[in-house]
Amino acid sequence: MPYPVEMQDSIKNVAATRQPRLNREFPRLESSDKKQLLENYHPDYRPGSKKAIPLGPNKGELVPIELADLIKSPSRLNPAAIELEKNHYHTDVLVIGGGGGGATAALSAKKTGAQVLLVTKLRLGDSNTTMAEGGIGAATLPEDSPAIHWIDTMVGGRFQNKADLVEALVTDAPFIVDWLTNLGVNFDRNADGSYETHMPGGHSRRRSHSVKDLTGLEIMRVLADEIRNREIEVLEFSPAVELLLDEDQQCAGAVLLNLDTGQHFVVEAKTTIVCTGGMGRLHPNGFPTSNHYGATADGIIMAYRAGAKLLHPGYVQYHPTGAAWPEQMLGLLISEALRAQHAQLVNKHGQMFINRLETRDAVASAIIQECGEKNNGVVTPTGMVGVWLDTPLIDIICGQGTFLRRFAGIYKRFKKYDIDPINEPILIYPTQHYQNGGVEINTNGETNVPNLYMAGEVSGGVHGHNRLGSNSLQDIFVFGRRAGRHAAEKSRQVNLGKLSLDHVKAYNTLLQENQIETETVSPLILPDYRFEKALTKIQHIEGS
Amino acid sequence: MQNDIITLIPVIVMGKRYEVPHGLTIMKALEYAGYQLTRGCGCRGGVCGACATIYRKKGQYRLQVGLACQTVVEADIYILQLPFFPANKALYEINTTIPDDLNIIKLYPELLRCMGCNTCTNSCPMELEVMNYISAAIAGNYETVVELSMECVACGLCAARCPAELAPFNIALLIRRMVGKHLIQPSPQLAQRLEEIKAGKYEKELHGLKNTAPGEIEKKYKELQATKGASV
Numbered sequence A: 001m002p003y004p005v006e007m008q009d010s011i012k013n014v015a016a017t018r019q020p021r022l023n024r025e026f027p028r029l030e031s032s033d034k035k036q037l038l039e040n041y042h043p044d045y046r047p048g049s050k051k052a053i054p055l056g057p058n059k060g061e062l063v064p065i066e067l068a069d070l071i072k073s074p075s076r077l078n079p080a081a082i083e084l085e086k087n088h089y090h091t092d093v094l095v096i097g098g099g100g101g102g103a104t105a106a107l108s109a110k111k112t113g114a115q116v117l118l119v120t121k122l123r124l125g126d127s128n129t130t131m132a133e134g135g136i137g138a139a140t141l142p143e144d145s146p147a148i149h150w151i152d153t154m155v156g157g158r159f160q161n162k163a164d165l166v167e168a169l170v171t172d173a174p175f176i177v178d179w180l181t182n183l184g185v186n187f188d189r190n191a192d193g194s195y196e197t198h199m200p201g202g203h204s205r206r207r208s209h210s211v212k213d214l215t216g217l218e219i220m221r222v223l224a225d226e227i228r229n230r231e232i233e234v235l236e237f238s239p240a241v242e243l244l245l246d247e248d249q250q251c252a253g254a255v256l257l258n259l260d261t262g263q264h265f266v267v268e269a270k271t272t273i274v275c276t277g278g279m280g281r282l283h284p285n286g287f288p289t290s291n292h293y294g295a296t297a298d299g300i301i302m303a304y305r306a307g308a309k310l311l312h313p314g315y316v317q318y319h320p321t322g323a324a325w326p327e328q329m330l331g332l333l334i335s336e337a338l339r340a341q342h343a344q345l346v347n348k349h350g351q352m353f354i355n356r357l358e359t360r361d362a363v364a365s366a367i368i369q370e371c372g373e374k375n376n377g378v379v380t381p382t383g384m385v386g387v388w389l390d391t392p393l394i395d396i397i398c399g400q401g402t403f404l405r406r407f408a409g410i411y412k413r414f415k416k417y418d419i420d421p422i423n424e425p426i427l428i429y430p431t432q433h434y435q436n437g438g439v440e441i442n443t444n445g446e447t448n449v450p451n452l453y454m455a456g457e458v459s460g461g462v463h464g465h466n467r468l469g470s471n472s473l474q475d476i477f478v479f480g481r482r483a484g485r486h487a488a489e490k491s492r493q494v495n496l497g498k499l500s501l502d503h504v505k506a507y508n509t510l511l512q513e514n515q516i517e518t519e520t521v522s523p524l525i526l527p528d529y530r531f532e533k534a535l536t537k538i539q540h541i542e543g544s
Numbered sequence B: 001m002q003n004d005i006i007t008l009i010p011v012i013v014m015g016k017r018y019e020v021p022h023g024l025t026i027m028k029a030l031e032y033a034g035y036q037l038t039r040g041c042g043c044r045g046g047v048c049g050a051c052a053t054i055y056r057k058k059g060q061y062r063l064q065v066g067l068a069c070q071t072v073v074e075a076d077i078y079i080l081q082l083p084f085f086p087a088n089k090a091l092y093e094i095n096t097t098i099p100d101d102l103n104i105i106k107l108y109p110e111l112l113r114c115m116g117c118n119t120c121t122n123s124c125p126m127e128l129e130v131m132n133y134i135s136a137a138i139a140g141n142y143e144t145v146v147e148l149s150m151e152c153v154a155c156g157l158c159a160a161r162c163p164a165e166l167a168p169f170n171i172a173l174l175i176r177r178m179v180g181k182h183l184i185q186p187s188p189q190l191a192q193r194l195e196e197i198k199a200g201k202y203e204k205e206l207h208g209l210k211n212t213a214p215g216e217i218e219k220k221y222k223e224l225q226a227t228k229g230a231s232v
C-alpha cells in the first residue's frame, strides 16, 4: 500500500522544501519556551489529562484518566464465587508475568533452590521485552563507570529516583551483561571480544549493548529457552486477576483466570513476584502505543487493592516518533537514531517546526501542537494525523547507503507496504511508550505488603519521573534477579494463615461507601478492539 | 475525521464469512469481525511470532503464510490462525553443551532427515533462508546459522509445514546459544570492570554522590556531557 493520493500532495511539498532545508536547523528552544510548550501540550502536564486517585494509599495523587478509572473500578472477580480452600497449586515462589523481568525472577528463584511457578497472560515471552530494539545499558567501557551511569540516570529522572535503587541498577548492570552473554545472547561485538556500544539520549558515555535492532527479541527467546531447560513450570494464557492475602495481610498467592476456559483457579504461594509490565494498552489520552497487547497495568491494579503503595504513577513516557502510516504499523516505535542521523521533522507544508534534537517530551509536545491547534498535520485515509520525518535526508547528508546499513529493520518493515524511506518521508505521531512509575520497591524488590515483590516496568522508583533509553531492559534483569533470590530465601521462613480475598471485598465496599460508580471492572487483562474499535481512533489533545 | 465511506470486502475466517473494511491487517479484520483475540496475538508489531496465519486466496490452490499483524486482507481470502504448534524442543545444559555435530545431532537427530525440499523457506513470513541455515547446521557452519536465523520470531510455521518434521526455529535457537556462549571471545574490558566492582572500587564514590545536592550533580552532568564524544 504505497502512499495514497490524499497524502501525495504533501509529500511533494516535503520534496520541494528539502533542498533549501539541507543546511538549516530549526532554532533550539529557550528554556522558558520549552517550559511553556510542555505545559500547554504535553499530556503529563496538562491538567485535563489526569485525575486524582479517589481512595487507597495514594489517595489524591494525579494519574492518567484511564488508569484512575481502572483504580476506581470494582474487581472483575466475584470474591464470593471463589472456593479458596480448593487451591489447585501450591508453590514456594509465584512469578506473575512472562516477560524479561518475570523470566529472570523465575530463573533466579529456582537457582536459589525454591520451587517456582511462572504464570503469564499470553505466551511466555509475549511482552514489551521482546519488542525492545535499541539495547541494554551498563557501564562496561574503561571511560565509563557505575558512578557516571548513576549521575546520568538521576538527572534523567529529574532527581525523583530512589538513589539506592539507582545504585543497585548501575552496580549490578555489568554483571547482567556477563550473565546474559553466558546464557548465549549474541550481543554485537568487536573483533577483540569487546562489546559494540551506543549512546542513547541523556547518557554521557557509550553504554547501550545491542543485538542489531532486535535486542529484546534475542534476550527474551534465550531466557524463555532457559526456563524450559530448567524445567520451571509455566502456565500460559493464565493471567492473575487478584492477589490473595492471609489474615495477617501477608500476600499469599493469586487467583488466576484460564483464558481458554474462563475458569478461575487459585495458587497459594509463600512469596509472590509481580512482573506484569506497563500500561500502553490503556491508550492514555487516546494515544497509540508501542507496547504489546497485554500491557494493561494489571499489576498496579491488583497490588493497589492489596494495599501496596505506588510511586510516581502519574508519569508516562510518550515517544515522539511512533509510526502513523501505514495503518498496520500504527504506534510502532521509530528509533530516535533516525533524527540523530539528520532526519528532520516537517509539517504538511514541508516546513520545520521543532529542532530534531530537542528532548523526547518537547518534540512530542511540538508535534501534538502542530497536528492539533495549528492544523498543520497530514490526515491519513483512516483518520490518523501526523507529521513527516524526512528520512531521505539521512542518505543525502550522511552518505548513500547509510539508511540501509543503520536501519535495515525499519527499511524492511516499510518496504512491505511499498514505502521507501530512503526516498520518501515517513509519517509519525507520538506514541505511549513507557510507564515511568509504578509500585514502590526497595533494593530487594520488596513492596510494603509482606511477601509481595515487584520487578520491571510495573515497579516505581528506579527511573524517577523519566526513564532514559536502555535503562529499562537493565532494570528488569537487575531487579528480577534480586527479587527472585530474595523471594526464594524468604519463602523458607514464611508461614501462611488462611487465604482470603477480604481486601477485594473491602475495596468494593469502600467504593460503594464513597459513591464511586463506574461501568468498568478491573484489572483490564486485554484491551477490547472488537467491531468498530478495530478502526483507528485518535483523540487529540487540543492546545489551550 | 474518520472517512464516512468504508469499502467492505468479504473474508472467510475458519469457514465463516464476514465483511470487513478494505486495508485492515488480518489481525484487525478478525477483531472487526468480532473476535476478542486471546491466542494468536502478542506484540502487534511483527516481532513476537504469536500470530502465524495460513491463508488462501480465492481461485488459487496455493497456501500462503503471513503474520496476521503484518498482512493486509484481500477480498475472499480464507484465513486460519495457527496460534500453537507442538514443536519438539530438546532440553540441555548450556554450560556444558559445546557446539559440535555430535551434540547437535544427539539433541535433534531429526536434523539429518532434512530432504532439502525448501518448504521451510517458502513458509517463513520473515523471509529467512530457513533451509540454508539448516544446511549450514548440518555442515557445521554455525556462524552462518546465527547470521541467517537472527531475525527468527519463532512463529512455528516452518515446523508446521516441514515434511521431515523438523522444528528449524528450535534448532537455530540451540546453535545461536551455543555460539554466543562458547565460540565468542570474552570481553577483557568487561572482565576488568567486574573485578573492580567486586573489589568495591566504586562504593565510596557512589556513597558520596548519594549525599550530594542535585545542583552539584547537575554540574557534573554538564561536564560529562561536554566530554562525551561524538559517537551515538
Ligand SMILES: Cc1cc2nc3c(=O)[nH]c(=O)nc-3n(C[C@H](O)[C@H](O)[C@H](O)COP(=O)(O)OP(=O)(O)OC[C@H]3O[C@@H](n4cnc5c(N)ncnc54)[C@H](O)[C@@H]3O)c2cc1C
Pocket (backbone or CB within 6 Å): A096, A097, A098, A099, A100, A101, A102, A119, A120, A121, A122, A123, A125, A126, A127, A128, A129, A130, A131, A132, A133, A134, A135, A136, A137, A215, A216, A238, A239, A240, A241, A275, A276, A277, A278, A290, A291, A292, A294, A295, A296, A298, A299, A333, A433, A434, A455, A456, A457, A458, A469, A470, A471, A472, A473, A474, A476, A523, A525
Ligand atoms: C517497542 C519498545 C522498544 C523498547 N526499547 C527499549 C530499549 O531499547 N531499551 C530498553 O532498555 N528498554 C526498551 N523498552 C522498554 C522495555 O522493553 C520494557 O520496559 C521492559 O522490557 C519491560 O519488561 P517487564 O518484564 O517489566 O515487562 P514485559 O516485558 O512487558 O512483561 C510483562 C509480562 O507480564 C504479562 N502480564 C501482564 N499482565 C498480567 C497478568 N495480569 N497476569 C499474568 N501475566 C501478566 C505480560 O503478558 C508480559 O508477558 C522498549 C519498549 C518497547 C515497547
Ligand code: FES
Pocket (backbone or CB within 6 Å): B040, B041, B042, B043, B044, B045, B046, B047, B048, B049, B050, B051, B067, B068, B069, B070, B153
Ligand atoms: S502479534 Fe507479534 S508478530 Fe504479530
